[in-house]
Amino acid sequence: MTREIEKAAGIPVVQIATIVPIMLTVGANRIVPGVAIPHPVGAPDLGADGDRATRRELVLRAFRAMQTEISEQTVFER
Numbered sequence: 001m002t003r004e005i006e007k008a009a010g011i012p013v014v015q016i017a018t019i020v021p022i023m024l025t026v027g028a029n030r031i032v033p034g035v036a037i038p039h040p041v042g043a044p045d046l047g048a049d050g051d052r053a054t055r056r057e058l059v060l061r062a063f064r065a066m067q068t069e070i071s072e073q074t075v076f077e078r
Helices: 002-009 020-026 044-067
Strands: 014-017 030-033
Touching (some): 030 044
16 A cells, blocks of 8 residues: 555655564565564653653654655665
């Protein structure tokens, strides 16, 4: 679905996912690895400040991924 949104509407889409191989299989173009299955965009075990910092870092990485021109599936690691 994300490929079709990018192709039809020209809107870049980023998938934050905990299981990157599945996202590669389904054809997501821009992939940001999440933290863990129960908490894909957070780390509550780090406490409130650590969790907030983790979420912020993931969202900023996703924003950078949206702004990056790509020609093939790309995983945006840390």
